Amino acid sequence: MDKTNQELSQEFYIHFNAAQSELASRANELNLGSTDSKALQQLSTDFAKLRKELTDATSFLPSYDQRQCELRLKEVEGSLEKLRTAAAPKPKFAFKRKAKTSTTSPSPSSTSSASKVAPITSALVDVSSSTPSSFAGVTLSGRSHEFLDLSSLPPVVSATDLIISDLDHCVVYMLSETRSKDGVARDVKITALHARNIRNSVLIMPVIDGSALLHDLSRCVLALGCHQYRMHSSTQTDVYISLASNPIIEHCKGIRFTKYPRYLHSAGDELPSNLAVQDFSHIRPTPSPNWSNLPEGSIPPEESWPKHGDSDNVEVDRVLQRLLPSST
Incomplete structure (x- = not known):
């Protein structure tokens, strides 16, 4: 096959x-x-x-x-x-014979031609970038102590890669049927997730068709379903995930995994989840010290999570207090 x-x-x-x-x-x-x-x-x-x-x-x-x-x-x-x-071999030192100074003045035509000849240079343009802004998609960036839902995205967007960066103490709620301030329901298809530099925040995502690629998360909660999951350089983060393949982590510490909560999924069915995590920083037969399963007793109850239509009433600090892992 x-x-x-x-x-x-x-x-x-x-x-x-x-x-x-x-x-x-x-x-x-x-x-x-x-x-x-x-x-x-x-x-x-x-x-x-x-x-x-x-x-x-x-x-x-x-x-x-x-x-x-x-x-x-x-x-x-x-x-x-x-x-x-x-x-490379160093050039040998040698005396150079001084060239004789010409007494003949250059003709105007030769002077003009020489002035038009410019040195040939080449420049390499780096079309790749490690910053999330290099991707085509909608960006949520530079926010602090805010609740962000689908109404935070441009109104013309119906499907997009979502790029999230530089958040601190935020709740990001991207499930469909969220009501905006004008009372209009929105349903945006998120095709992939790219996240970088997120601190003390909760990201609640739908089941997306593409991959989730995350860098530099610290003391966060992430709930999502995806086809491919990769996390780099992150610490003290709880991941509620639905995934058909193996999650991959690298240069991470204190990552805890559990299943995506069924009450967050619009269909109401328990989604498949594979928690055979691959740790590229621990290529050994022994268990990785960098991740673990989230204990059942540490999973917050359903009422701790924000709900549809709560965008005007969410107290960000209270949600963070209920969901974020304890500081160490």
């Missing part, structure tokens, strides 16, 4: 992370010691091989993952350039 794009993406991501980490480690070893020309050549060859593999994977790899892989390759490429510069 042919593998799905999701399965191919997961396999490639695991392979890429291991290969990139190895390349970075080898580059660091060469940088600390004397530069070995053979080792540097082999490193360059392996780097080119991994870049080609990334190019070949673009047919099934999501665009966000492609950008993230490119950023990590650029880190290794920068180290390689430094090593090549250090290994």
